[in-house]
Amino acid sequence: MxxxxxxxxxxxxxxxxxxxxxxxxxxxxxxxxxxxxxxxxxxxxxxxxxxxxxxxxxxxxxxxxxxxxxxxxxxxxxxxxxxxxxxxxxxxxxxxxxxxSEETLMSVIEVCLLYQNRFNSIKQEVGKLKKSLTTRKEVEKAKGILMKKMSVDEAEAYRMMQKESMNRSISMIDLSRAIIIADDTEINNKER
The missing domain is CATH 3.40.50.2300 (Response regulator)
Incomplete structure (x- = not known):
């Protein structure tokens, strides 16, 4: 190190x-x-x-x-x-x-740095968890849209999304966002 x-x-x-x-x-x-x-x-x-x-x-x-x-x-x-x-x-x-004493100062410095490293690791983990939660929420929302529009159950909607994600070579999150945007656009067009 x-x-x-x-x-x-x-x-x-x-x-x-x-x-x-x-x-x-x-x-x-x-x-x-x-x-x-x-x-x-x-x-x-x-x-x-x-x-x-x-x-x-x-x-x-x-x-x-x-x-x-x-x-x-x-x-x-x-x-x-x-x-x-x-x-x-x-x-x-x-x-x-x-x-x-020199030894005391060096020990305190090491403890400060150790806790800073731990804090940074925890902060990164929290960031990953937030991103994962956001992704999951968007996938769930997109799945709900498909269930409603296509009259399918949750498992079938998820399988449809997985298949479409593979066919288009895009991530599930990108596909979910596209589904949500398309649904929002459709709703907005109907309101006009």
């Missing part, structure tokens, strides 16, 4: 440099560095990193606003570095308190 692409967002140049050295030492690709919120958001929109490591004191917007934009627009997963002397309310935001 290739190592993740990361953007570091910290107003402190020394902090960015230390973090970059640590991350590259572990084989991560640091795509970019940002010193303020607008710079970070611009780079994230251009690069779509796997993870943004964000210092909670970054200037230009609040931590919640930045995370809301990055995650809401699906630009990146975010890990916030929180200064323990300036605690913030970060209930549902992945974060780690400073100071942290």
């Amino acid at each position: 290739s190592k993740a692409r990361i953007i570091i967002a910290d107003g402190n140049e020394n902090g960015r440099r230390r973090l970059k050295a640590m991350l590259t030492g572990y084989g991560y690709l640091v795509q970019a560095e940002a010193s303020n919120a607008p710079d970070l958001l611009r780079k994230a929109r251009m690069m779509f990193p796997d993870l943004v490591i964000l210092d909670s004191r970054l200037e230009g917007a609040s931590t919640q606003e930045i995370v809301g934009i990055l995650e809401g627009d699906e630009l990146s997963n975010v890990l916030v570095l929180v200064d323990s002397s300036h605690p913030r309310q970060l209930d549902e935001i992945a974060h780690i308190n400073k100071p942290y």
Whole structure:
């Protein structure tokens, strides 16, 4: 598995440099560095990193606003570095308190990336299920139209659709859509 692409967002140049050295030492690709919120958001929109490591004191917007934009627009997963002397309310935001050990940070990064991968897999599966449900609804609707127009039962209507789909070398969904459109057109013509 290739190592993740990361953007570091910290107003402190020394902090960015230390973090970059640590991350590259572990084989991560640091795509970019940002010193303020607008710079970070611009780079994230251009690069779509796997993870943004964000210092909670970054200037230009609040931590919640930045995370809301990055995650809401699906630009990146975010890990916030929180200064323990300036605690913030970060209930549902992945974060780690400073100071942290290198091992702890690397473990948290791996967990963030793991959950992002799982989330992406679930999102893809949901997309497939939605598409499958839409397809099934359209096939059912087309089947209902054939049952009504041809006075056949459900099984026969489905067999007719399968045969027509094979004869025309088109998918069942395309055939279903054609049947639905033809029926809608016929209904509209009768209403005129």
